[in-house]
């Protein structure tokens with residue numbers, strides 16, 4: 001009887017750790033695009049050319065679509 005409860009506790013701990021790991025990954029995943037958006041204003045997202053918030057002349061000539 002006790003061993004069954006002990007296993008359940010271990011499973012609950014494993015689930016809790018798994019949720020924690022997933023939460024940390026989600027937080028990291030949501031933080032990275034925010035930094036990307038900030039960097040996009042300074043440099044081109046596609047080629048990395050410094051544009052200072054202006055449209056990238058290189059990518060603008062290639063295609064008018066924004067990567068859709």
Ligand SMILES: [Zn+2]
Pocket residue numbers: 044045046047048049056057058059060
């Ligand atoms: Zn570009």
